[in-house]
Amino acid sequence: MLSKSQAKIFFLGGTGVFSAAFLSLTIDTHRKVPAQTHAANITPQVAHGKRIWEDNNCMGCHTLFGEGAYYAPELTKVVERRGKPWLRMFLKNPEAMFPNDRKMVNYHFNDEQIENAIAFLEWCGNVDLNGFPAKPPLAAKMAASTTAPVVTTKPIPPIFDAMACTGCHSLGGKGGAAGVALGAPPLDDVYKRKNRAEIVAWVSDPPKVKPDTKMPKLPLSPEQVNEIADFLSSLGN
Amino acid sequence: MKYASQKVAYWFFASAMVLFALQLVYGFIMGFAHTGWDGLHQWIPFNTARAVHTNLLVCWLLLGFMGAAYFIIPEEADCELWSVKLAYIQLIAFLAVGVTAIVCYHLNIWEGRKFLEIPRPLDYLVVIDVLAFLLNIGMTLMRGKRYTTTSLVLYMGLFFAALLYLPGMITFDNQTMDSFYRWWVVHLWVEGVWELIMGGILCYLLIKLTGVDRELVEKWLYIIVGLTFLSGILGTGHHYYYIGTPRYWLIVGGIFSALEPLAFLGMAIYALAMAKKGGRKHPNKIALTWSLGCAIMSCVGAGFLGIAHTIPQVNMFTHGTLVTAMHGHMAFWGAYAMIVLAIMAYAMPLLTGRKLWDSPLATWAFWTSNIGMSAMTGAFAVAGITQVTLERRMGMDFLAVQHEIEMHFIGLLLGASLFTVGIVLFMWNFIRHGLPSDEAIGADIEGTPTPAQT
Ligand code: HEM
Ligand code: HEM
Ligand SMILES: [Fe+2]
Numbered sequence: 269m270l271s272k273s274q275a276k277i278f279f280l281g282g283t284g285v286f287s288a289a290f291l292s293l294t295i296d297t298h299r300k301v302p303a304q305t306h307a308a309n310i311t312p313q314v315a316h317g318k319r320i321w322e323d324n325n326c327m328g329c330h331t332l333f334g335e336g337a338y339y340a341p342e343l344t345k346v347v348e349r350r351g352k353p354w355l356r357m358f359l360k361n362p363e364a365m366f367p368n369d370r371k372m373v374n375y376h377f378n379d380e381q382i383e384n385a386i387a388f389l390e391w392c393g394n395v396d397l398n399g400f401p402a403k404p405p406l407a408a409k410m411a412a413s414t415t416a417p418v419v420t421t422k423p424i425p426p427i428f429d430a431m432a433c434t435g436c437h438s439l440g441g442k443g444g445a446a447g448v449a450l451g452a453p454p455l456d457d458v459y460k461r462k463n464r465a466e467i468v469a470w471v472s473d474p475p476k477v478k479p480d481t482k483m484p485k486l487p488l489s490p491e492q493v494n495e496i497a498d499f500l501s502s503l504g505n
Numbered sequence: 506m507k508y509a510s511q512k513v514a515y516w517f518f519a520s521a522m523v524l525f526a527l528q529l530v531y532g533f534i535m536g537f538a539h540t541g542w543d544g545l546h547q548w549i550p551f552n553t554a555r556a557v558h559t560n561l562l563v564c565w566l567l568l569g570f571m572g573a574a575y576f577i578i579p580e581e582a583d584c585e586l587w588s589v590k591l592a593y594i595q596l597i598a599f600l601a602v603g604v605t606a607i608v609c610y611h612l613n614i615w616e617g618r619k620f621l622e623i624p625r626p627l628d629y630l631v632v633i634d635v636l637a638f639l640l641n642i643g644m645t646l647m648r649g650k651r652y653t654t655t656s657l658v659l660y661m662g663l664f665f666a667a668l669l670y671l672p673g674m675i676t677f678d679n680q681t682m683d684s685f686y687r688w689w690v691v692h693l694w695v696e697g698v699w700e701l702i703m704g705g706i707l708c709y710l711l712i713k714l715t716g717v718d719r720e721l722v723e724k725w726l727y728i729i730v731g732l733t734f735l736s737g738i739l740g741t742g743h744h745y746y747y748i749g750t751p752r753y754w755l756i757v758g759g760i761f762s763a764l765e766p767l768a769f770l771g772m773a774i775y776a777l778a779m780a781k782k783g784g785r786k787h788p789n790k791i792a793l794t795w796s797l798g799c800a801i802m803s804c805v806g807a808g809f810l811g812i813a814h815t816i817p818q819v820n821m822f823t824h825g826t827l828v829t830a831m832h833g834h835m836a837f838w839g840a841y842a843m844i845v846l847a848i849m850a851y852a853m854p855l856l857t858g859r860k861l862w863d864s865p866l867a868t869w870a871f872w873t874s875n876i877g878m879s880a881m882t883g884a885f886a887v888a889g890i891t892q893v894t895l896e897r898r899m900g901m902d903f904l905a906v907q908h909e910i911e912m913h914f915i916g917l918l919l920g921a922s923l924f925t926v927g928i929v930l931f932m933w934n935f936i937r938h939g940l941p942s943d944e945a946i947g948a949d950i951e952g953t954p955t956p957a958q959t
């Protein structure tokens with residue numbers, strides 16, 4: 269059996285060897301990270317966005333690269349998932365976007381700060397994270413076992429993306445990620461449940477029609493409401 | 506206790522208890538928020554509650570470590586503390602910095618990096634404060650007549666903990682590098698140098714409580730902390746799988762972090778073996794219970810629950826979910842909270858001269874808190890595994906999943922209530938000891954006065 273001095277040598281020697289190995293890997297990591305993270309794309313705007321991220325301790329609720337807290341969603345791929353129009357509207361007033369649900373602090377960001385924060389998150393979304401976050405392996409199996417919904421093949425007018433409708437609802441088989449939690453239905457077959465006048469009333473002010481709804485009142489002009497109602501009711505023809 | 510200056514340890518322990526109590530309050534705020542009861546959101550949003558909860562944890566553990574060092578080092582070195590005054594100044598300054606940081610978190614002022622939230626100017630004060638502590642302990646060791654392995658390992662742990670705080674202060678525009686060095690603090694603390702501190706304290710307690718020969722106990726201490734660094738240093742790689750660092754970390758981190766539980770397993774076997782071997786029947790049974798409990802619970806929380814998600818293929822899905830919170834709770838509790846409570850259970854009767862070691866209160870405190878913490882770990886585990894399945898494997902939306910697992914947070918709150926009862930009992934027993942007293946100086950380990958005193 270080892271003597272005490274041999275045990276001491278094991279401790280000091282091991283520490284020395286493994287510290288040296290760790291330091292050499294650290295040096296190599298420093299060399300490789302710029303390419304893997306596309307460091308050249310860290311513009312002043314991205315750097316500024318990172319400071320917004322830190323100054324408000326966003327990591328105290330969210331995770332980024334899987335690091336942080338478990339109260340709010342993982343944000344590495346959020347720009348890809350939600351789209352910029354949705355994010356712009358959401359960051360202006362987070363609670364309005366998820367009424368009657370878990371709350372996020374409203375930081376009263378100005379437009380420039382919002383663009384910076386989004387630029388930072390977009391940069392994060394492009395970092396090569398060795399495959400994280402994984403595509404949900406069971407999602408395809410799940411989809412195969414449910415009946416396919418009605419999906420329109422008509423071209424979707426740009427207003428649905430621009431006003432972030434497709435952030436929560438799917439339409440033409442696209443979008444809807446943000447609305448799954450809220451039970452936001454696909455818009456393709458709304459015409460079956462609501463006539464044009466009802467669509468106008470709903471889109472103009474959802475909580476007025478249904479006070480406990482999770483759909484926010486969006487900043488739409490009457491023309492925009494009409495454009496939306498026209499298209500959705502036309503899907504029945 | 507042997508030296509009057511050891512009394513200063515009491516004030517570190519008492520401060521630690523206060524911060525611990527406050528930590529639990531903020532834990533409840535977060536637990537309620539997870540169940541949907543977020544009424545405090547406007548004043549204490551989740552990120553504030555979280556930063557306060559985890560920072561108070563780290564602060565009270567550090568105070569516990571410092572208190573332990575102020576108690577152990579004079580006795581091991583065989584001389585009075587170098588400067589009692591410096592110790593008090595250093596304690597008050599530490600508390601002032603901690604309180605300021607907590608106030609800042611309520612005002613949205615922070616650095617915004619998990620566990621290292623404290624605002625930059627306060628970082629410098631922490632460094633100065635810890636240097637003062639290290640100076641005090643270091644001078645005591647140099648002045649003393651002897652250097653024991655126990656005190657050297659403890660000092661080395663504290664010294665490197667201070668050193669490793671520095672990389673956390675480097676800033677980068679690149680989130681990946683930021684995160685890379687954040688782990689030099691977080692990982693290399695809890696899975697590296699803090700294990701030396703834990704090992705040092707545990708070794709001291711085993712020598713005192715079991716009466717096994719010091720040479721043997723200390724030989725095994727070297728082997729265990731050797732295993733810690735052998736696995737833990739390169740084990741840092743288990744945090745470098747998915748943050749934008751090269752792919753080889755999956756292999757390096759996977760292999761070495763899978764070896765990390767060996768050190769904790771070693772610690773548990775070591776403690777149990779020494780307790781069995783020990784001939785001496787020390788009357789302070791509850792201190793031995795906490796010491797053995799610490800060795801076992803750290804093996805479960807850090808070792809078993811750590812390896813459960815450290816393999817890259819598993820971590821791909823559990824990374825950044827409540828599974829991590831499950832492990833974080835039991836690991837911090839088993840390894841570091843329990844070792845601090847163990848040294849308190851041992852030191853309090855010696856500091857105050859009141860032998861409250863076999864009171865039922867102390868036994869109830871041990872079991873209630875441990876059963877409560879196990880229940881909390883179970884609740885986090887069920888919530889975490891459900892989250893992994895629904896969100897990460899099936900692709901359900903985050904918030905939809907959170908609503909599905911709300912009820913497990915009711916379970917968490919029940920476990921936390923039981924845990925809190927245990928901690929309140931511990932604190933009540935702590936208070937019952939009263940203040941440290943000069944009359945306790947020279948009392949031998951059995952707690953009976955030495956002939957010189959009578
Ligand atoms: C007493 C020792 C330990 C403590 C106090 C501890 C605590 C923690 C904490 C608080 C975290 C979350 C850190 C963060 O996200 O910022 C964490 C993460 C982790 N720990 Fe430990 N740990 C310990 C030992 C271990 C051991 C021995 C292993 C492996 C066998 C391990 C494996 C992991 C892994 C894989 C993660 C990352 C989880 C993720 O990807 O989200 N831990 N630990
Ligand atoms: C009253 C008892 C407690 C309750 C209700 C509680 C609850 C919580 C909650 C809800 C979180 C946040 C998880 C999230 O981000 O969503 C958390 C984080 C944490 N708590 Fe506690 N906690 C309690 C006691 C403790 C104790 C005694 C310890 C240590 C010994 C501890 C250590 C931690 C750590 C290390 C984290 C960060 C975990 C991570 O980032 O993975 N907590 N706690
Ligand atoms: Fe780690």
